Amino acid sequence: xxxxxxxxxxxxxxxxxxxxxxxxxxxxxxxxxxxxxxxxxxxxxxxxxxxxxxxxxxxxxxxxxxxxxxxxxxxxxxxxxxxxxxxxxxxxxxxxxxxxxxxxxxxxxxxxxxxxxxxxxxxxxxxxxxxxxxxxxxxxxxxxxxxxxxxxxxxxxxxxxxx
Amino acid sequence: xxxxxxxxxxxxxxxxxxxxxxxxxxxxxxxxxxxxxxxxxxxxxxxxxxxxxxxxxxxxxxxxxxxxxxxxxxxxxxxxxxxxxxxxxxxxxxxxxxxxxxxxxxxxxxxxxxxxxxxxxxxxxxxxxxxxxxxxxxxxxxxxxxxxxxxxxxxxxxxxxxxxxxxxxxxxxxxxxxxxxxxxxxxxxxxxxxxxxxxxxxxxxxxxxxxxxxxxxxxxxxxxxxxxxxxxxxxxxxxxxxxxxxxxxxxxxxxxxxxxxxxxxxxxxxxxxxxxxxxxxxxxxxxxxxxxxxxxxxxxxxxxxxxxxxxxxxxxxxxxxxxxxxxxxxxxxxxxxxxxxxxxxxxxxxxxxxxxxxxxxxxxxxxxxxxxxxxxxxxxxxxxxxxxxxxxxxxxxxxxxxxxxxxxxxxxxxxxxxxxxxxxxxxxxxxxxxxxxxxxxxxxxxxxxxxxxxxxxxxxxxxxxxxxxxxxxxxxxxxxxxxxxxxxxxxxxxxxxxxxxxxxxxxxxxxxxxxxxxxxxxxxxxxxxxxxxxxxxxxxxxxxxxxxxxxxxxxxxxxxxxxxxxxxxxxxxxxxxxxxxxxxxxxxxxxxxxxxxxxxxxxxxxxxxxxxxxxxxxxxxxxxxxxxxxxxxxxxxxxxxxxxxxxxxxxxxxxxxxxxxxxxxxxxxxxxxxxxxxxxxxxxxxxxxxxxxxxxxxxxxxxxxx
Numbered sequence: 011x012x013x014x015x016x017x018x019x020x021x022x023x024x025x026x027x028x029x030x031x032x033x034x035x036x037x038x039x040x041x042x043x044x045x046x047x048x049x050x051x052x053x054x055x056x057x058x059x060x061x062x063x064x065x066x067x068x069x070x071x072x073x074x075x076x077x078x079x080x081x082x083x084x085x086x087x088x089x090x091x092x093x094x095x096x097x098x099x100x101x102x103x104x105x106x107x108x109x110x111x112x113x114x115x116x117x118x119x120x121x122x123x124x125x126x127x128x129x130x131x132x133x134x135x136x137x138x139x140x141x142x143x144x145x146x147x148x149x150x151x152x153x154x155x156x157x158x159x160x161x162x163x164x165x166x167x168x169x170x171x172x173x
Numbered sequence: 174x175x176x177x178x179x180x181x182x183x184x185x186x187x188x189x190x191x192x193x194x195x196x197x198x199x200x201x202x203x204x205x206x207x208x209x210x211x212x213x214x215x216x217x218x219x220x221x222x223x224x225x226x227x228x229x230x231x232x233x234x235x236x237x238x239x240x241x242x243x244x245x246x247x248x249x250x251x252x253x254x255x256x257x258x259x260x261x262x263x264x265x266x267x268x269x270x271x272x273x274x275x276x277x278x279x280x281x282x283x284x285x286x287x288x289x290x291x292x293x294x295x296x297x298x299x300x301x302x303x304x305x306x307x308x309x310x311x312x313x314x315x316x317x318x319x320x321x322x323x324x325x326x327x328x329x330x331x332x333x334x335x336x337x338x339x340x341x342x343x344x345x346x347x348x349x350x351x352x353x354x355x356x357x358x359x360x361x362x363x364x365x366x367x368x369x370x371x372x373x374x375x376x377x378x379x380x381x382x383x384x385x386x387x388x389x390x391x392x393x394x395x396x397x398x399x400x401x402x403x404x405x406x407x408x409x410x411x412x413x414x415x416x417x418x419x420x421x422x423x424x425x426x427x428x429x430x431x432x433x434x435x436x437x438x439x440x441x442x443x444x445x446x447x448x449x450x451x452x453x454x455x456x457x458x459x460x461x462x463x464x465x466x467x468x469x470x471x472x473x474x475x476x477x478x479x480x481x482x483x484x485x486x487x488x489x490x491x492x493x494x495x496x497x498x499x500x501x502x503x504x505x506x507x508x509x510x511x512x513x514x515x516x517x518x519x520x521x522x523x524x525x526x527x528x529x530x531x532x533x534x535x536x537x538x539x540x541x542x543x544x545x546x547x548x549x550x551x552x553x554x555x556x557x558x559x560x561x562x563x564x565x566x567x568x569x570x571x572x573x574x575x576x577x578x579x580x581x582x583x584x585x586x587x588x589x590x591x592x593x594x595x596x597x598x599x600x601x602x603x604x605x606x607x608x609x610x611x612x613x614x615x616x617x618x619x620x621x622x623x624x625x626x627x628x629x630x631x632x633x634x635x636x637x638x639x640x641x642x643x644x645x646x647x648x649x650x651x652x653x654x655x656x657x658x659x660x661x662x663x664x665x666x667x668x669x670x671x672x673x674x675x676x677x678x679x680x681x682x683x684x685x686x687x688x689x690x691x692x693x694x695x696x697x698x699x700x701x702x703x704x705x706x707x708x709x710x711x712x713x714x715x716x717x718x719x720x721x722x723x724x725x726x727x728x729x730x731x732x733x734x735x736x737x738x739x740x741x742x743x744x745x746x747x748x749x750x751x752x753x754x755x756x757x758x759x760x761x762x763x764x765x766x767x768x769x770x771x772x773x774x775x776x777x778x779x780x781x782x783x784x785x786x787x788x789x790x791x792x793x794x795x796x797x798x799x800x801x802x803x804x805x806x807x808x809x810x811x812x813x814x815x816x817x818x819x820x821x822x823x824x825x826x827x828x829x830x831x832x833x834x835x836x837x838x839x840x841x842x843x844x845x846x847x848x849x850x851x852x853x854x855x856x857x858x859x860x861x862x863x864x865x866x867x868x869x870x871x872x873x874x875x876x877x878x879x
Binding site for chain 1: 264265266267392393396397398399400401402403404405406408409411417459460461527528529530531576577578579581607609610783784787788790791792793794795816817818822823824825826828830831
């Protein structure tokens with residue numbers, strides 16, 4: 011057992027864990043951040059997606075010892091001061107979910123995607139989100155939501171608003 | 174304790190769905206009402222109309238205090254907030270929203286004033302289960318009637334209050350209004366009262382022409398809780414002093430526990446090992462310690478030899494009829510008019526539901542009463558399983574179903590609830606148990622595999638005159654053909670399934686539609702008649718004809734949109750919905766690619782067009798999995814592809830553009846829509862692919878290169 015200091019949603023959190031313990035378990039059980047979901051535990055479904063220094067990562071196969079000083083961002087910190095993040099709002103507006111179990115991971119994967127590709131085509135979205143599963147099959151709506159969010163974020167950036 | 178899961182498949186027409194007849198009993202008298210609700214207005218829907226007659230003005234004192242068997246109830250509190258209550262559960266099919274729409278519409282209140290209380294065996298009326306696309310056809314009208322009666326009672330209250338005739342009063346936007354401009358809110362009208370009404374399930378409700386909230390694309394009522402991650406599914410439920418469980422599973426189906434070496438597991442601080450017959454589990458203070466303890470525990474198992482494999486499965490099914498098969502395959506002679514016969518055997522593998530939320534439960538024993546949070550489609554069924562497993566009365570068990578991360582027919586049973594409760598009893602603390610993905614694949618149950626033999630005959634004019642259809646194991650739904658054929662013999666043969674099987678979204682219907690529609694395509698090709706025209710010649714039902722034509726029109730039948738592509742089509746009906754699906758495919762190095770799907774669907778009057786669109790599109794995507802790549806592989810009682818890496822479910826890149834055409838029939842009652850739109854995806858694709866070569870008569874669809 012070792013002690014790790016993780017930077018989670020802007021706060022330093024001290025955690026006792028084995029080096030091989032997965033980050034998802036720490037987020038959910040040690041820190042009570044249950045918005046990141048357990049789907050498969052093998053990095054295949056994306057329900058556990060969080061951001062590490064802004065890039066989407068599968069927390070269920072991320073060893074805690076590999077996180078180091080990277081900033082961890084979870085779904086719980088996206089809605090700043092009660093305002094939904096544009097990606098969250100776009101998922102709502104496009105009704106891009108049914109059971110919602112994949113939604114946290116889809117939203118986080120989308121935030122990561124748009125950071126490096128602010129202008130994704132439908133094919134880009136399909137390719138870059140292909141590691142995330144929506145078993146209810148709302149993929150066409152998720153693609154719409156991602157592109158809607160991209161458009162709104164570009165508009166916001168070009169008018170000087172920042173998030 | 175022995176943990177034994179006895180499956181019963183004795184309800185028709187959807188053979189593998191469970192049913193039971195016990196009813197929740199619920200007393201409504203003034204004392205209970207004040208205690209439960211504090212006041213306001215309550216309308217209960219009785220299961221039968223016997224009660225409504227008995228509790229009329231002339232009824233005896235005893236019958237006025239009858240104990241109605243409830244289907245649903247609706248309460249308006251003194252602030253005007255509406256709570257509607259049903260034993261149905263939300264699994265992503267969006268009934269929390271569509272039922273709220275129904276209530277808001279009948280009551281004339283904004284959607285935001287309505288809260289739905291669902292799936293809690295202590296707080297909501299008995300319900301058989303959420304399956305079979307039954308919520309909209311059965312529960313929605315009951316809720317509508319409750320709301321409509323509540324509205325009329327409020328108008329009565331206002332009439333009395335103002336000493337006015339009812340004809341000058343209307344309900345609008347949570348208020349009763351007079352024609353001369355006075356208005357009183359529902360809350361004010363019910364303040365300090367305890368108004369009750371009991372209604373039969375068949376009272377008057379609004380006709381479609383008065384729908385305002387129904388028929389509109391209302392947003393999911395608690396959508397923000399999902400996009401923020403705030404919603405708590407069962408795996409997110411936390412109880413004080415909760416511990417964490419893991420189960421040690423047999424290494425093969427049917428295996429019994431031989432030896433256990435638990436010394437290393439017991440040496441871990443805080444770990445309890447629970448062994449009870451073949452049941453073996455651990456409990457630990459944290460989730461990670463539970464996982465470590467489970468892997469530290471060494472068990473050996475004795476597995477029966479010679480279990481069938483996915484390769485020998487289809488022969489096995491035909492060779493293992495269960496004792497109730499009253500209809501051994503008998504050769505029916507072809508009528509003399511037959512000039513040409515067509516025979517084929519269609520094979521359908523087991524497939525898995527793969528709900529993204531695996532089975533999970535949190536169990537807590539307190540003062541002898543057991544409470545379990547778990548995602549199930551049958552809260553009362555699971556309560557019964559728990560009562561039986563622990564030999565306690567059913568009213569000593571409460572099952573609470575948080576809105577659940579999908580099921581698709583895969584969460585009818587209570588095994589995870591029993592396991593969590595067994596572990597919780599051992600440590601006398603609440604225990605959370607979340608199945609791993611491998612457990613969900615292996616120890617849940619599958620959509621039944623099936624073998625279907627079809628023999629048909631056509632006459633000299635290209636008309637089908639004989640239709641013989643024998644299905645082993647898939648089930649009865651969708652067995653009957655909608656086509657007009659003089660001689661038919663359609664038989665279902667129950668089989669002793671080698672793997673545990675159960676309900677699945679549109680389960681048997683998908684298999685039966687695949688065989689039937691592929692066979693229709695075979696015959697149309699053989700006689701050189703266009704596949705749409707060939708079907709139309711044998712279809713009388715105008716509802717099927719309408720969807721078939723609509724799907725054909727949408728895909729541009731009979732001409733593909735580009736060179737090198739091909740079209741296929743299929744149609745059918747299931748659970749009151751009518752569907753036709755058309756597919757466009759192209760050839761590629763792997764065989765073929767689905768380029769486009771068009772689906773036409775009709776299920777009577779549409780309650781929520783956007784929700785319906787979402788369900789239909791989702792069904793098509795789920796149907797793609799079974800059509801293109803899903804199949805459970807197994808041998809010797811072990812699965813070979815029990816991971817998401819090995820068992821492929823549809824992903825973004827698998828999904829072609831999908832055109833959804835919804836035919837609204839406001840003149841017809843609303844049917845359920847969660848299943849029917851799945852059934853024609855595979856035959857539409859399979860028949861299209863035939864343009865490129867021979868297609869195996871099996872799922873998933875494989876093109877054999879020439």
